[in-house]
Amino acid sequence: MFEYFDIHSHLYFPDYDTDREDEIAKIKDAHIGTITIGTDRESSQKAIDLAHAHDNLFACVGFHPGDVGVESVYDSEIETLANDPRVVAIGECGLDYFRLDGDAEKVKVRQKNIFESHIDLSLRINKPLMLHIRAQKDTYDAYADALDILEHHAKQAGSKLRGNAHFFAGDMKILKRFLDIGFTVSFTGVITFTTDYDEYVRYTPLDMMMSETDAPFVAPVPYRRQRNSPLYVPEVVKKIADIRGESFESVRKTLVQNAIKYFNLG
Numbered sequence: 001m002f003e004y005f006d007i008h009s010h011l012y013f014p015d016y017d018t019d020r021e022d023e024i025a026k027i028k029d030a031h032i033g034t035i036t037i038g039t040d041r042e043s044s045q046k047a048i049d050l051a052h053a054h055d056n057l058f059a060c061v062g063f064h065p066g067d068v069g070v071e072s073v074y075d076s077e078i079e080t081l082a083n084d085p086r087v088v089a090i091g092e093c094g095l096d097y098f099r100l101d102g103d104a105e106k107v108k109v110r111q112k113n114i115f116e117s118h119i120d121l122s123l124r125i126n127k128p129l130m131l132h133i134r135a136q137k138d139t140y141d142a143y144a145d146a147l148d149i150l151e152h153h154a155k156q157a158g159s160k161l162r163g164n165a166h167f168f169a170g171d172m173k174i175l176k177r178f179l180d181i182g183f184t185v186s187f188t189g190v191i192t193f194t195t196d197y198d199e200y201v202r203y204t205p206l207d208m209m210m211s212e213t214d215a216p217f218v219a220p221v222p223y224r225r226q227r228n229s230p231l232y233v234p235e236v237v238k239k240i241a242d243i244r245g246e247s248f249e250s251v252r253k254t255l256v257q258n259a260i261k262y263f264n265l266g
């Protein structure tokens with residue numbers, strides 16, 4: 001049914017306000033499926049509404065760590081939303097140390113608490129995590145902290161703890177730690193304009209990898225600096241095949257199968 005799958009996009013963004021339904025029709029005509037990712041209660045609800053209106057769209061609900069401030073608390077309304085049958089994952093959630101405003105240590109503690117609540121929810125309702133992890137410049141600090149938390153849970157929950165590291169930007173050590181706990185990683189259009197991640201694209205077993213756009217952000221070559229769209233996920237898939245030196249057809253098919261399998265879309 002799907003020829004491509006983009007596991008991470010934000011189609012409710014204002015960027016699509018003028019032509020959202022047309023864009024979604026094009027995505028459907030191209031046989032592309034995508035998961036619309038919420039970043040708070042309101043956008044999570046929008047993601048659900050889109051997923052109910054279009055059978056090639058699925059939803060993911062959560063609270064983005066980059067929006068967590070000193071005063072932030074876990075929004076338990078996310079739990080109600082998470083039970084919707086069109087919701088296939090929990091997030092985006094995780095740790096974001098890239099821009100820490102105010103009392104950085106306090107914000108980190110809040111982020112960790114809220115992340116823990118998402119992990120508990122994921123385990124309770126058996127839907128995988130969609131991780132957003134972003135470290136401070138030139139470090140892997142948020143990755144190290146997130147993996148400490150995840151590995152701790154993996155010890156108790158084993159393979160019940162499931163998830164995908166979206167927009168992978170760690171190093172080899174970080175990648176191996178994700179793979180060791182059975183987490184998949186996904187790559188965006190960034191791999192079409194830098195070779196920085198080639199090593200990780202090659203190292204990750206194909207059945208542990210996903211394709212994504214993170215639309216409307218980071219459009220791949222040849223659409224750079226334009227509004228991104230799930231329509232451009234074929235460029236990411238082509239590049240993955242290219243970097244790995246594998247057949248485009250088999251990479252394309254496996255990446256669709258991975259999305260169906262890990263997000264239980266069957």
Ligand SMILES: [Zn+2]
Nearest residue numbers: 008037092214
């Ligand atoms: Zn996102």
